[in-house]
Amino acid sequence: MIELILETGYELLRDMPQKYTILDIAKTAGVSRGTVSRVLNNHPSVSDQTRQKVLEVIKRLDYSPNFSARSLRTAASNMVGFATDEVITTPFAVDIIRGAQDTLSQYGKVMIAINTGYDSQAMQKSMEVLLERRVEGIVYAAMFHREIDIPAQLVERIPVVLANCFSKDQLLPSVVPDEVSGGYNATKALLDAGHTRIGFINLSRAWGEPIAPLPASDGRLKGYKKALAEADVPYDEDLLHYTDQRPTSSYDKTLEIMQKDDPPTAIFCGNDRTAMGCYNALMSLSLRIPDDVAVVGFDNQSNLCEALYPSLTTVQLPHYEMGQWAVEYLLNHADDSVDPPQHKLNCPLVTRDSV
Amino acid sequence: MIELILETGYELLRDMPQKYTILDIAKTAGVSRGTVSRVLNNHPSVSDQTRQKVLEVIKRLDYSPNFSARSLRTAASNMVGFATDEVITTPFAVDIIRGAQDTLSQYGKVMIAINTGYDSQAMQKSMEVLLERRVEGIVYAAMFHREIDIPAQLVERIPVVLANCFSKDQLLPSVVPDEVSGGYNATKALLDAGHTRIGFINLSRAWGEPIAPLPASDGRLKGYKKALAEADVPYDEDLLHYTDQRPTSSYDKTLEIMQKDDPPTAIFCGNDRTAMGCYNALMSLSLRIPDDVAVVGFDNQSNLCEALYPSLTTVQLPHYEMGQWAVEYLLNHADDSVDPPQHKLNCPLVTRDSV
DNA sequence: TACCATTATGGGATCGATCCCATACGCAAA
DNA sequence: TTTGCGTATGGGATCGATCCCATAATGGTA
Numbered sequence: 001m002i003e004l005i006l007e008t009g010y011e012l013l014r015d016m017p018q019k020y021t022i023l024d025i026a027k028t029a030g031v032s033r034g035t036v037s038r039v040l041n042n043h044p045s046v047s048d049q050t051r052q053k054v055l056e057v058i059k060r061l062d063y064s065p066n067f068s069a070r071s072l073r074t075a076a077s078n079m080v081g082f083a084t085d086e087v088i089t090t091p092f093a094v095d096i097i098r099g100a101q102d103t104l105s106q107y108g109k110v111m112i113a114i115n116t117g118y119d120s121q122a123m124q125k126s127m128e129v130l131l132e133r134r135v136e137g138i139v140y141a142a143m144f145h146r147e148i149d150i151p152a153q154l155v156e157r158i159p160v161v162l163a164n165c166f167s168k169d170q171l172l173p174s175v176v177p178d179e180v181s182g183g184y185n186a187t188k189a190l191l192d193a194g195h196t197r198i199g200f201i202n203l204s205r206a207w208g209e210p211i212a213p214l215p216a217s218d219g220r221l222k223g224y225k226k227a228l229a230e231a232d233v234p235y236d237e238d239l240l241h242y243t244d245q246r247p248t249s250s251y252d253k254t255l256e257i258m259q260k261d262d263p264p265t266a267i268f269c270g271n272d273r274t275a276m277g278c279y280n281a282l283m284s285l286s287l288r289i290p291d292d293v294a295v296v297g298f299d300n301q302s303n304l305c306e307a308l309y310p311s312l313t314t315v316q317l318p319h320y321e322m323g324q325w326a327v328e329y330l331l332n333h334a335d336d337s338v339d340p341p342q343h344k345l346n347c348p349l350v351t352r353d354s355v
Numbered sequence: 356m357i358e359l360i361l362e363t364g365y366e367l368l369r370d371m372p373q374k375y376t377i378l379d380i381a382k383t384a385g386v387s388r389g390t391v392s393r394v395l396n397n398h399p400s401v402s403d404q405t406r407q408k409v410l411e412v413i414k415r416l417d418y419s420p421n422f423s424a425r426s427l428r429t430a431a432s433n434m435v436g437f438a439t440d441e442v443i444t445t446p447f448a449v450d451i452i453r454g455a456q457d458t459l460s461q462y463g464k465v466m467i468a469i470n471t472g473y474d475s476q477a478m479q480k481s482m483e484v485l486l487e488r489r490v491e492g493i494v495y496a497a498m499f500h501r502e503i504d505i506p507a508q509l510v511e512r513i514p515v516v517l518a519n520c521f522s523k524d525q526l527l528p529s530v531v532p533d534e535v536s537g538g539y540n541a542t543k544a545l546l547d548a549g550h551t552r553i554g555f556i557n558l559s560r561a562w563g564e565p566i567a568p569l570p571a572s573d574g575r576l577k578g579y580k581k582a583l584a585e586a587d588v589p590y591d592e593d594l595l596h597y598t599d600q601r602p603t604s605s606y607d608k609t610l611e612i613m614q615k616d617d618p619p620t621a622i623f624c625g626n627d628r629t630a631m632g633c634y635n636a637l638m639s640l641s642l643r644i645p646d647d648v649a650v651v652g653f654d655n656q657s658n659l660c661e662a663l664y665p666s667l668t669t670v671q672l673p674h675y676e677m678g679q680w681a682v683e684y685l686l687n688h689a690d691d692s693v694d695p696p697q698h699k700l701n702c703p704l705v706t707r708d709s710v
Numbered sequence: 711t712a713c714c715a716t717t718a719t720g721g722g723a724t725c726g727a728t729c730c731c732a733t734a735c736g737c738a739a740a
Numbered sequence: 741t742t743t744g745c746g747t748a749t750g751g752g753a754t755c756g757a758t759c760c761c762a763t764a765a766t767g768g769t770a
Binding site: 062064065066067068069071072077079082091092094097098101102105110111112113114115126128129131132133134153157247248251272273276277280283301303304306307308309311 | 374417419420421422423424426427432434437446447449452453456457460465466467468469470481483484486487488489512602603606627628631632635638656658659661662663664666
């Protein structure tokens with residue numbers, strides 16, 4: 001049978017879904033199934049001669065073991081589910097996926113990616129798919145930092161780690177950006193550059209539909225205040241504004257903020273898009289960046305920051321690192337019976353030319 | 356492959372609490388395994404009474420069938436591999452993933468996502484992982500439109516469809532953006548608005564490392580010329596410029612192009628980033644958009660286009676649709692013994708306020 | 711009532727690997 | 741030579757589902 005297949009070329013081979021089995025290899029090499037299995041799994045008690053013979057046959061026949069058969073017996077799926085909602089506000093949030101994927105492949109495991117969609121029924125269905133496949137756990141990632149609701153039923157059945165989001169009562173391990181550190185780092189960079197009047201155009205709570213607290217907004221403000229306090233610079237409420245996501249909003253706010261008495265010499269923007277509107281407004285006022293007014297953004301959307309002139313100093317969200325952390329925790333500590341950690345990752349400053 | 360196998364340790368035993376089996380369900384419901392299997396697979400010849408009884412037990416015990424066991428017998432993995440290189444120039448290219456994923460879930464299948472990395476050895480290894488898992492096929496997606504090289508050895512063993520890229524001799528089915536249509540649509544929009552002097556700041560061939568032909572650049576130029584020809588507007592080589600990806604490059608080129616005799620009244624930019632530099636240059640010349648000079652971009656990077664003022668009219672790359680097409684073709688036509696199609700998808704205009 | 715077609719159900723064989731017990735072999739010590 | 745022990749190998753049992761044949765139950769018709 002083996003000879004037949006070899007002679008007829010790959011056209012036929014491709015039609016045969018299962019190709020060769022361990023038995024084909026065993027027969028061809030003149031050994032038993034058990035021996036081939038031992039070679040495959042690097043078991044010590046196989047003679048070098050036999051091992052070489054088997055490996056040679058494996059290579060020659062392009063044999064690759066059937067994963068389903070193996071995992072049926074060993075109950076090791078070597079798969080992790082990666083679920084996301086579909087809401088993409090920051091396209092760079094996909095770095096979470098990359099971080100998770102790279103870490104998984106270090107462990108020789110793979111990721112099954114699914115979208116949960118919006119309604120919890122579709123989510124339930126997606127999760128069933130993952131359970132059926134006996135994934136070792138699930139990483140649930142949100143596309144922006146927020147609170148989410150995972151069905152309790154699911155959590156009882158399989159380890160779940162949250163990335164860029166957290167659950168209501170902090171019952172699940174989660175990793176999120178340390179927004180406070182981000183706000184602090186941005187503000188401190190401006191303080192260090194000698195600024196003491198620092199405007200802050202923060203993100204609005206009204207981000208599309210109403211979401212209870214917006215951790216990004218609250219955290220960054222906290223960091224802003226903390227940096228000011230440390231530098232003994234008084235907090236001035238007049239310097240704080242909120243924008244919604246309409247394009248002209250931050251433009252208008254910047255004009256407003258600059259036309260007051262004692263205008264700021266620096267502006268910290270809640271995200272890079274906001275900073276872009278800010279740039280336009282400053283330009284229309286014939287103010288130079290950073291000579292007249294320094295600007296710092298948030299998000300580090302590289303397609304935007306680097307395209308601006310001068311390029312935008314901003315704060316980086318640790319998307320890649322969140323993906324890494326979530327997988328590491330899932331694989332190594334999912335069974336720990338401790339309070340689920342709520343891990344926060346620093347948001348470092350990315351220095352460019354706007355400060 | 357052999358290296359890969361050797362690396363998998365022997366003691367990969369992980370005790371996963373293997374919930375219930377089909378036999379548990381059968382016993383609890385007082386029926387046989389076969390009957391439970393029939394219920395699970397919606398087989399008609401099961402009495403309503405029995406079916407209800409079994410379903411009730413399944414629900415009560417939170418039973419979910421073991422996928423490995425099923426696919427061992429049926430040889431249907433219901434999985435498709437999705438491989439990408441890591442080079443992300445346009446973050447929105449992830450829409451390819453979404454398109455593929457959504458289509459797969461319509462078929463009740465899932466995606467295994469992997470990064471191939473840069474070197475072909477790492478790629479080979481990734482592919483082995485997919486083969487071992489008996490995926491039905493592989494979608495290989497590039498993050499920008501280009502030619503790629505898939506190992507012949509792989510292609511012989513499993514169906515492969517390319518998205519946003521193509522193979523040297525067009526031996527593999529592929530789906531790519533119709534760059535010509537994009538260039539045409541952009542230029543035509545400007546012609547329709549009454550412009551006859553249309554500058555074109557095209558993408559440079561020198562995109563980081565040297566890549567043979569840059570389909571985006573060549574195609575868009577072709578579309579530009581085609582639209583001009585159709586409108587009987589002579590092609591003027593003075594209006595064509597190339598930028599590299601340095602931030603200030605398109606700024607400088609715009610100044611250069613506008614300071615010539617008989618400057619253009621409209622500029623078509625090779626991508627949205629280029630358009631952004633163009634905006635800045637026009638603003639510094641005190642020219643209003645679109646009143647003095649109209650601008651069209653390319654890519655439709657929404658975080659950028661909508662943040663610009665006025666918002667940028669641009670051309671959309673059909674990322675989502677490429678993902679859809681690739682999966683559809685893979686599932687329905689992979690075995691067709693015809694010349695592998697090289698499918699091109701239209702790049703539609705997205706109208707905003709800059710024309 | 712006898713007969714046949716259809717529906718409903720049970721259970722053995724099977725998929726391709728691993729696990730593990732039994733056994734053959736080689737070699738050193740008694 | 742015999743005994744003993746570790747190494748190398750073979751092959752039956754097993755994982756959890758599906759497939760399929762055999763058989764029981766049901767219902768309609770002659």
